[in-house]
Amino acid sequence: xxxxxxxxxxxxxxxxxxxxxxxxxxxxxxxxxxxxxxxxxxxxxxxxxxxxxxxxxxxxxxxxxxxxxxxxxxxxxxxxxxxxxxxxxxxxxxxxxxxxxxxxxxxxxxxxxxxxxxxxxxxxxxxxxxxxxxxxxxxxxxxxxxxxxxxxxxxxxxxxxxxxxxxxxxxxxxxxxxxxxxxxxxxxxxxxxxxxxxxxxxxxxxxxxxxxxxxxxxxxxxxxxxxxxxxxxxxxxxxxxxxxxxxxxxxxxxxxxxxxxxxxxxxxxxxxxxxxxxxxxxxxxxxxxxxxxxxxxxxxxxxxxxxxxxxxxxxxxxxxxxxxxxxxxxxxxxxxxxxxxxxxxxxxxxxxxxxxxxxxxxxxxxxxxxxxxxxxxxxxxxxxxxxxxxxxxxxxxxxxxxxxxxxxxxxxxxxxxxxxxxxxxxxxxxxxxxxxxxxxxxxxxxxxxxxxxxxxxxxxxxxxxxxxxxxxxxxxxxxxxxxxxxxxxxxxxxxxxxxxxxxxxxxxxxxxxxxxxxxxxxxxxxxxxxxxxxxxxxxxxxxxxxxxxxxxxxxxxxxxxxxxxxxxxxxxxxxxxxxxxxxxxxxxxxxxxxxxxxxxxxxxxxxxxxxxxxxxxxxxxxxxxxxxxxxxxxxxxxxxxxxxxxxxxxxxxxxxxxxxxxxxxxxxxxxxxxxxxxxxxxxxxxxxxxxxxxxxxxxxxxxxxxxxxxxxxxxxxxxxxxxxxxxxxxxxxxxxxxxxxxxxxxxxxxxxxxxxxxxxxxxxxxxxxxxxxxxxxxxxxxxxxxxxxxx
Numbered sequence: 001x002x003x004x005x006x007x008x009x010x011x012x013x014x015x016x017x018x019x020x021x022x023x024x025x026x027x028x029x030x031x032x033x034x035x036x037x038x039x040x041x042x043x044x045x046x047x048x049x050x051x052x053x054x055x056x057x058x059x060x061x062x063x064x065x066x067x068x069x070x071x072x073x074x075x076x077x078x079x080x081x082x083x084x085x086x087x088x089x090x091x092x093x094x095x096x097x098x099x100x101x102x103x104x105x106x107x108x109x110x111x112x113x114x115x116x117x118x119x120x121x122x123x124x125x126x127x128x129x130x131x132x133x134x135x136x137x138x139x140x141x142x143x144x145x146x147x148x149x150x151x152x153x154x155x156x157x158x159x160x161x162x163x164x165x166x167x168x169x170x171x172x173x174x175x176x177x178x179x180x181x182x183x184x185x186x187x188x189x190x191x192x193x194x195x196x197x198x199x200x201x202x203x204x205x206x207x208x209x210x211x212x213x214x215x216x217x218x219x220x221x222x223x224x225x226x227x228x229x230x231x232x233x234x235x236x237x238x239x240x241x242x243x244x245x246x247x248x249x250x251x252x253x254x255x256x257x258x259x260x261x262x263x264x265x266x267x268x269x270x271x272x273x274x275x276x277x278x279x280x281x282x283x284x285x286x287x288x289x290x291x292x293x294x295x296x297x298x299x300x301x302x303x304x305x306x307x308x309x310x311x312x313x314x315x316x317x318x319x320x321x322x323x324x325x326x327x328x329x330x331x332x333x334x335x336x337x338x339x340x341x342x343x344x345x346x347x348x349x350x351x352x353x354x355x356x357x358x359x360x361x362x363x364x365x366x367x368x369x370x371x372x373x374x375x376x377x378x379x380x381x382x383x384x385x386x387x388x389x390x391x392x393x394x395x396x397x398x399x400x401x402x403x404x405x406x407x408x409x410x411x412x413x414x415x416x417x418x419x420x421x422x423x424x425x426x427x428x429x430x431x432x433x434x435x436x437x438x439x440x441x442x443x444x445x446x447x448x449x450x451x452x453x454x455x456x457x458x459x460x461x462x463x464x465x466x467x468x469x470x471x472x473x474x475x476x477x478x479x480x481x482x483x484x485x486x487x488x489x490x491x492x493x494x495x496x497x498x499x500x501x502x503x504x505x506x507x508x509x510x511x512x513x514x515x516x517x518x519x520x521x522x523x524x525x526x527x528x529x530x531x532x533x534x535x536x537x538x539x540x541x542x543x544x545x546x547x548x549x550x551x552x553x554x555x556x557x558x559x560x561x562x563x564x565x566x567x568x569x570x571x572x573x574x575x576x577x578x579x580x581x582x583x584x585x586x587x588x589x590x591x592x593x594x595x596x597x598x599x600x601x602x603x604x605x606x607x608x609x610x611x612x613x614x615x616x617x618x619x620x621x622x623x624x625x626x627x628x629x630x631x632x633x634x635x636x637x638x639x640x641x642x643x644x645x646x647x648x649x650x651x652x653x654x655x656x657x658x659x660x661x662x663x664x665x666x667x668x669x670x671x672x673x674x675x676x677x678x679x680x681x682x683x684x685x686x687x688x689x690x691x692x693x694x695x696x697x698x699x700x701x702x703x704x705x706x707x708x709x710x711x712x713x714x715x716x717x718x719x720x721x722x723x724x725x726x727x728x729x730x731x732x733x734x735x736x737x738x739x740x741x742x743x744x745x746x747x748x749x750x751x752x753x754x755x756x757x758x759x760x761x762x763x764x765x766x767x768x769x770x771x772x773x774x775x776x777x778x779x780x781x782x783x784x785x786x787x788x789x790x791x
Contacts, residue, residue: 319343
């Protein structure tokens with residue numbers, strides 16, 4: 001390939017053509033020399049024009065490379081330059097390649113860069129023939145200079161361990177370039193995203209909000225009743241922003257729905273210092289929810305004046321579950337409150353339930369006006385509330401037919417056009433079969449208890465045409481998850497590919513999911529979100545795993561998206577983590593998303609953030625059940641276990657340009673097949689993203705793998721499995737296929753009874769190998785831990 005510049009031009013054309021392809025079948029890892037994803041330059045590049053569509057250079061870097069090219073032309077002999085200028089352009093511009101980090105062996109920021117990009121052998125051999133003298137001007141590497149007289153050694157020195165990434169072959173490598181710059185999806189359509197840890201050690205973090213005051217602080221609320229203030233650098237103030245833990249009703253029980261549930265800052269907080277909270281209270285056997293107003297302290301803007309509490313609204317709760325908990329301010333300046341239906345099962349209160357009773361505040365979206373409440377009533381009714389003037393309805397009601405909406409959000413709208421602004425998305429937790437996502441609008445009825453998801457729940461009530469209920473924009477069955485957590489439409493600056501994507505999750509299954517509207521159709525396309533496979537998330541500071549119980553979602557003042565989850569869903573267990581969602585395929589151009597936080601005076605001691613979560617090297621992401629999207633409840637396929645990571649051959653010692661010896665990372669290739677498991681061996685099959693130690697139990701017996709039925713399944717049996725897998729503690733024995741059904745496998749064990757001391761499940765009493773009277777809907781699972789869950 002002696003054509004030099006012409007070769008680069010042809011390669012660039014091939015690259016741009018390949019950008020149109022849309023399906024990525026193998027894992028790729030575009031990365032720039034600053035160890036971050038590539039981007040689309042704000043304007044076309046003049047020098048390295050082949051990377052104007054997508055790459056790692058903005059105008060400043062492009063101009064700097066053009067300057068280096070000009071300096072080379074001045075130093076190099078005119079005869080040599082006439083033959084080799086095209087090669088020089090080729091090599092210099094690889095700093096702009098979307099795979100620059102691979103070309104320069106720079107995926108790891110702790111190791112030195114190459115001084116010359118990795119070259120394919122045929123290109124190098126051709127270049128050596130006429131232009132080897134050019135390298136003395138391109139590179140200060142004296143080891144490279146010393147090899148100038150030996151073509152084979154010279155080109156071996158400039159080679160890459162992974163020849164897929166060598167220049168110029170990577171320009172026309174379909175696996176590397178198809179879908180380049182778009183969100184990566186696996187063969188099943190699961191979007192590959194990554195995470196960045198933002199905060200940790202939290203006790204059931206139920207909400208994260210910002211104050212719209214220009215400080216870019218964020219505030220994280222714990223279920224026990226504390227709210228912590230964090231600065232933009234993620235330092236936490238040692239003194240809580242708010243502490244009403246003595247008033248909040250909750251318990252250490254896993255899954256207790258009572259507690260501190262919501263917080264919202266007044267849109268004019270910067271001027272009036274007001275914020276609103278939603279929490280559970282109780283005396284003896286009486287329980288109710290309370291919405292209160294607080295003011296920030298006059299002496300410390302990072303602390304609430306606890307004496308300033310004014311109770312705005314209280315609603316009696318007939319049961320301890322379905323407590324709602326969302327507070328939001330809309331663009332209209334009104335406060336939106338989302339209540340549950342009162343609890344128990346099936347909304348059994350009254351003739352039609354609370355949710356369909358307009359005279360009840362439970363099972364509703366409420367809207368009130370809290371402005372100007374220093375004198376007179378604590379709140380007023382917005383004049384355009386839909387049931388103002390209806391004597392049979394409470395005027396606070398904005399929408400009805402709600403079971404237990406857990407996490408709602410307003411769409412900020414497209415940053416350029418404003419499209420979508422003001423849409424109100426909510427996740428409504430289902431009863432027995434379906435979870436749903438609703439677009440909440442003024443005066444509409446969302447169907448509960450007549451309907452659950454797209455199907456009738458109370459058939460008699462469902463047949464009542466006067467309900468005029470609204471179907472959800474999406475619903476999914478309990479095989480995919482059993483407790484929806486509503487999310488946000490991404491409208492941030494940093495990751496343009498995510499714009500317009502509604503991201504949400506499920507508290508029970510740990511699934512992250514997304515919806516994207518099909519313009520002009522009213523239909524929504526579903527895609528699951530998986531943690532990036534292979535090297536997809538192998539950027540400094542990024543991780544590819546999270547704790548499974550997804551409690552809440554959030555956006556910061558700049559519109560970037562976060563979620564909170566925990567490994568132990570107890571209000572007293574400090575296992576909660578806040579994660580920022582990252583698109584590893586494309587970022588905004590450098591400098592576009594810079595923020596200038598307003599200064600805030602800090603009186604409390606700062607606790608600097610120390611991340612604890614780690615990147616887990618995996619062969620690829622675990623496939624998920626896939627849901628079908630928009631007009632009916634989705635189906636799913638069986639979740640499968642992540643494949644074992646391939647064994648890695650040690651990298652042979654090689655010399656690197658720039659003086660590095662043997663430090664290049666060799667990408668792994670599959671090793672020899674693992675030996676057959678021993679009789680009684682067990683494994684856990686879990687959806688992608690869940691931490692190790694939890695999943696469906698599969699046992700090896702009689703030369704095959706199979707599942708275990710949950711009849712008589714208990715914590716002692718779980719202890720046997722956990723101990724086999726190297727975990728010291730069994731936290732929970734799960735039932736009813738909580739971690740998915742193993743339909744492709746036989747059911748091998750049923751009626752398992754263990755004392756807890758057995759070495760394998762086969763030593764426990766059971767109905768006999770392969771004998772059972774159950775279905776895969778009863779597949780058993782476990783949750784294990786290496787730490788004592790009671791500590």
